[in-house]
Amino acid sequence: xxxxxxxxxxxxxxxxxxxxxxxxxxxxxxxxxxxxxxxxxxxxxxxxxxxxxxxxxxxxxxxxxxxxxxxxxxxxxxxxxxxxxxxxxxxxxxxxxxxxxxxxxxxxxxxxxxxxxxxxxxxxxxxxxxxxxxxxxxxxxxxxxxxxxxxxxxxxxxxxxxxxxxxxxxxxxxxxxxxxxxxxxxxxxxxxxxxxxxxxxxxxxxxxxxxxxxxxxxxxxxxxxxxxxxxxxxxxxxxxxxxxxxxxxxxxxxxxxxxxxxxxxxxxxxxxxxxxxxxxxxxxxxxxxxxxxxxxxxxxxxxxxxxxxxxxxxxxxxxxxxxxxxxxxxxxxxxxxxxxxxxxxxxxxxxxxxxxxxxxxxxxxxxxxxxxxxxxxxxxxxxxxxxxxxxxxxxxxxxxxxxxxxxxxxxxxxxxxxxxxxxxxxxxxxxxxxxxxxxxxxxxxxxxxxxxxxxxxxxxxxxxxxxxxxxxxxxxxxxxxxxxxxxxxxxxxxxxxxxxxxxxxxxxxxxxxxxxxxxxxxxxxxxxxxxxxxxxxxxxxxxxxxxxxxxxxxxxxxxxxxxxxxxxxxxxxxxxxxxxxxxxxxxxxxxxxxxxxxxxxxxxxxxxxxxxxxxxxxxxxxxxxxxxxxxxxxxxxxxxxxxxxxxxxxxxxxxxxxxxxxxxxxxxxxxxxxxxxxxxxxxxxx
Numbered sequence: 001x002x003x004x005x006x007x008x009x010x011x012x013x014x015x016x017x018x019x020x021x022x023x024x025x026x027x028x029x030x031x032x033x034x035x036x037x038x039x040x041x042x043x044x045x046x047x048x049x050x051x052x053x054x055x056x057x058x059x060x061x062x063x064x065x066x067x068x069x070x071x072x073x074x075x076x077x078x079x080x081x082x083x084x085x086x087x088x089x090x091x092x093x094x095x096x097x098x099x100x101x102x103x104x105x106x107x108x109x110x111x112x113x114x115x116x117x118x119x120x121x122x123x124x125x126x127x128x129x130x131x132x133x134x135x136x137x138x139x140x141x142x143x144x145x146x147x148x149x150x151x152x153x154x155x156x157x158x159x160x161x162x163x164x165x166x167x168x169x170x171x172x173x174x175x176x177x178x179x180x181x182x183x184x185x186x187x188x189x190x191x192x193x194x195x196x197x198x199x200x201x202x203x204x205x206x207x208x209x210x211x212x213x214x215x216x217x218x219x220x221x222x223x224x225x226x227x228x229x230x231x232x233x234x235x236x237x238x239x240x241x242x243x244x245x246x247x248x249x250x251x252x253x254x255x256x257x258x259x260x261x262x263x264x265x266x267x268x269x270x271x272x273x274x275x276x277x278x279x280x281x282x283x284x285x286x287x288x289x290x291x292x293x294x295x296x297x298x299x300x301x302x303x304x305x306x307x308x309x310x311x312x313x314x315x316x317x318x319x320x321x322x323x324x325x326x327x328x329x330x331x332x333x334x335x336x337x338x339x340x341x342x343x344x345x346x347x348x349x350x351x352x353x354x355x356x357x358x359x360x361x362x363x364x365x366x367x368x369x370x371x372x373x374x375x376x377x378x379x380x381x382x383x384x385x386x387x388x389x390x391x392x393x394x395x396x397x398x399x400x401x402x403x404x405x406x407x408x409x410x411x412x413x414x415x416x417x418x419x420x421x422x423x424x425x426x427x428x429x430x431x432x433x434x435x436x437x438x439x440x441x442x443x444x445x446x447x448x449x450x451x452x453x454x455x456x457x458x459x460x461x462x463x464x465x466x467x468x469x470x471x472x473x474x475x476x477x478x479x480x481x482x483x484x485x486x487x488x489x490x491x492x493x494x495x496x497x498x499x500x501x502x503x504x505x506x507x508x509x510x511x512x513x514x515x516x517x518x519x520x521x522x523x524x525x526x527x528x529x530x531x532x533x534x535x536x537x538x539x540x541x542x543x544x545x546x547x548x549x550x551x552x553x554x555x556x557x558x559x560x561x562x563x564x565x566x567x568x569x570x571x572x573x574x575x576x577x578x579x580x581x582x583x584x585x586x587x588x589x590x591x592x593x594x595x596x597x598x599x600x601x602x603x604x605x606x607x608x609x610x611x612x613x614x615x616x617x618x619x620x621x622x623x624x625x626x627x628x629x630x631x632x633x634x635x636x637x638x639x640x641x642x643x644x645x646x647x648x649x650x651x652x653x654x655x656x657x658x659x660x661x662x663x664x665x666x667x668x669x670x671x672x673x674x675x676x677x678x679x680x681x682x683x684x685x686x
Contacts, residue, residue, distance in 0.1 A: 004045060008052055011042040015058045019155065020163040020260045040653055047658035056131050056159045059659055070145035070217070075124055076178045076238040079138045080316055082299065082323040088277050091300070094322045095273055098302070101311055101319065111303035112276050113249045115267040117323055118232055119294040120184030121213040123151065125233075130173040132159050137217070141316060150216050153225035154183070156262055163260030175241025179256065181233035185212045186292045189228035191395065199345040203433065204370055208294050230293075233261040248303045266291075269303065276300055280324045288326070297325040330389045331364075332402065333357035338369065338382055338413045342421045342444035346528075348435045350375060350415070352386070352398050359390040367396040371433045372415045379403070381410035419444075427572050429528075429565050440526060441480035441578050447473050449526050453481050457532060457624065458524035459513040463506045471495070480578070481525070482585035485510060514591045518545055519628060521591060525582075527573045529566045532624070536631045537561055538570075544594035545583060549574040606678045607635030611644055615658065616651030618671045626671070633678045641666055649674055 015038055021029050028035075039058075046053045053060065085091045099107055122138035135151035136144035151157055162173065185193075190208040197204045205211035215227035236252045239245050246252040250269045257263045266287065270276050280298055288295060302308055302320040311319040337353040350369040357364055367388050369375050380386065384401040419426050419437035421444040428435040440449055450469040454461040461484070472478040477487060487510065492503045513520075522535035522545070530538070541559045542548040548570075556567035573579055587593055612630050614623050614637060621629065626649060627637045641648055641660040648654075648661040648668045661668050669677065 001049075004049055005052060008042065008045050008049075011038055011045070012054075012057055014038055015042065016158070016160065016163045016260075019058070020158065040655065043656050043659055044654075047654075047662050050659070050662040053659065053663070058159070059656055060159075070147065070219075072139075072143050073134065073136045073146045074143050075136070075139075075141070076126070078316070079122065079124055079141045079144070079180060079237070080313070080318055081141065082321055083317045084297075084323050084325050086325050086327075088281060091277060091280060091322065091324055098311065098319065102307065106304075106307055106310070109304075110271075110273070110307070111248075111250075112270045112273065113253075113267060113301045113303050114270060114276060114279055115234055115299045115301070116264055116291070116295045117297040117299045117325075118182040118184050118264070119207075119209045119296050120182040120232075121209070121216055123147070123181055123183050123216070123231070124237060125151070125157070125179050125181065127161055127174070127177045127179075129175060130161050132157065145217070147216055149221045150218060150224040151183075153221055154229045154231065156229070156231045158260045161259040161261075172242055174239055176238065177236070177240075177259070178238040179233050179261065180235040180237050181231050181261070183212050183216055183229050183231055184208065184293050185215075185228055186230065187294060188292065193228065198349060198370075198434070199343050199347055231262055232264050234263065234267075247305055249301050249305070250303050284326045297323050299323050329359055330387055330399065331357045331359045332385055332387055333364075335380065335382060335384045335386045335398065335401075338375070338380075340416060340420050342419060342437055342442065345448060345526075346436045346438060346442065346445045348415065348419065348426055348437065350413075352380075354386075354388065357388065359388055359396060362390065364388060364390060364396045367398050369398055372428075372435060373433055375413060381406075381412050383407075383410035422578075424576060424578065427569075429569055429572075431565055436528065438528070438573050438576055439578050440573075440582055443473075446478070446480070449481060450478055450484065452526050453484065453524045454513075455524075459484075459516055459520055460624075461506075461513045462509040463502070464509065468506075480582050480585075482582045482589065485514070485586065485589035485591070514589065517592050517628075518595055519631075520624070521545070521586070521593060522548075525573070525579075528569045530570065532627065533637065534561070534566070536628065539595055540631060545587075546593070549580065549583065606633040610635045610646045612637050612647050612649050613639070613641050613645050613657060613661075613666075614649045616654035618649075618651040621671055626674070629674070629678075647674075647677075 015035070018028065018030055018035055018038070021027050042057075043059055046057065046059055083094070085094055098110075102110075124136045124138065124144060125132065126134040126136075132152070133148075134146065135148045135157075136146055138144055152159070161177070185208045187208060190205070190211055193211070194204045205214065211227075212229055215224050215229055218224050233256045234253065236246065236255065246255045253263050253267060268279065270279065280300075283298060300322050302311070308318070308320040313319060334355040335352050336355055338350055339353055340348050340350050343349055350372065352367045352369050354365050354367060369380065374380075378400055380398060380401050385405040386401050387399040388396055389399050390396040415426070415428070415435050417426060418424060419439065419442060422437065422439050422442040424437060424439040424442065426435050427438050437445065447466070447469050450473065451466045453459055454464040454469070464484075469478070472483075472487070477491065478484060487507070489503050489507050492498050492506070493500065518539040519532070519536045522530060522538055523532050537559065538548055542551070551571065551574075553564070553567045553571045556562050556570055557564055559567075562570075574583075583593075607630060612635055614626050618626055630637050630649075638645065641657050641664060643664055645661070645664070645666045648657060648666050650658060650661075650668050650670065658668065660666075
């Protein structure tokens, strides 16, 4: 056991070290694959020895239960705001005020720390005996909100300090350390998340700062866990139990780095105020545009803590620090028109056609309008003078109309009733922000539709991916999903890179996919809201696509687990003639569209009432095969282990779900045991 304990501690130390190198320093020492090997070994050892699982283990960075509200917490010391300067003369006036309050002996040796003013959410972190105990928002500076559960899911936050494996560099562990920093989201991560949200019709965020703040103030930590939040730390609020505390702001930044926190490397220590002025005047043009995150200015602090104490505060602002703010990257122009493009998943996305205007050094002629509700709620009209914002690499957006400049000639806008690309009716489901084209053959979404159709979780056609989808659609070989089964081998053989063997393998894979069954086919069609689980439920309930496509909304709502919105989505998809033609051609191509219906709950259903979670690689079943096996025998499959899980079906490299199952006492079975369980339950009584 001693050897196991030592190995677990070594793995935890290595994982913490490499997480620090990745998140805090942006200087990884190993590849993601190598990191995953360490992670999987630790997960496996903790699953075998759950008594050795520690609360601060890297594997325990899991979302907690949703909170009903945030509890108020009082900060160890006031978390102060800053006064602002918007021009060099205002910055110079701030320094003059300082000099009047300081003795000549202090004036001669003043140093300044200049730090980027990150545009995010202020957080206050408390560590006791080196372990993360509490995380809070700034609130009013005296009292904030406890968001500890959410912050625990942020991978950039060290759960223990120090994290450096070099014992000489670690230093003493403070008895209690309270630090202040900024939670933020990189611009590229923000754009990627917003794009994904727009494609699925979910809420998009106005800017990275709102996104970071909204993510950390979710009542459900599960939501926060899926957000790309990072941290910069820049202030020691309180330090107890260290005989050699930092005496300057510059030393405190070094101390935070030594503890393993992410500290912005672009901060500077300057000894001459003229250098401070020059930095503030040039930084906005030279460095700010190239930052991976949004920053609205610089923070200038006097370096010496003794001088800071002597200067004190005025109101809630420290005299020894000031924020130099840059003008917002906004402009006013005329909204010439509102047009719509169709996203790759069928969303109709309105955008503004603008009279060209320069914003942040770039000429802008179009901007996002998010969705129909955004336009209606802000009462944006064609012909309006509008405020437009662009920051960094974020897509320009229309912020608001200037109502006071209206002439009466402005026109309201409405979402078109038909797809502007294919002309088919557009649909907006109750409770959703986006409007969709549900035509599976719509050219605007065909490539992504084909990519999904042939993917592993759907028809699983080996050798057919996004590149093939793009090529076949571009050449006109695939005009709808059914065309996948009507590809001409002779035409394929004339294409560059398609030799006889490649064509033969592709055609064989396409042919083999015809036997996947109705569950896979329903998943592949891309009906909004119909994933693998819903598809399996529908196939089991109806038995065939013919029975399903003739169902009414009311009949669909009678299917267990199908609510009114999903019923409307399914019925709407099958009500469009182009979609029915695709289904007819798929049937004509020989695809299996029927299966035996699941017995009623009163019949002999072997695994009825049992909930399974699948993890890892099974000996002879794919995950999809295992899911189908469980469902055919009446069981239910979910994605995450909880107290309601009856069995974890685990294969090789099962991952963190093993530890979760051990923690909750959920039985773990293998593929053989699953088959035995189903057979035992179906055996006649003796």
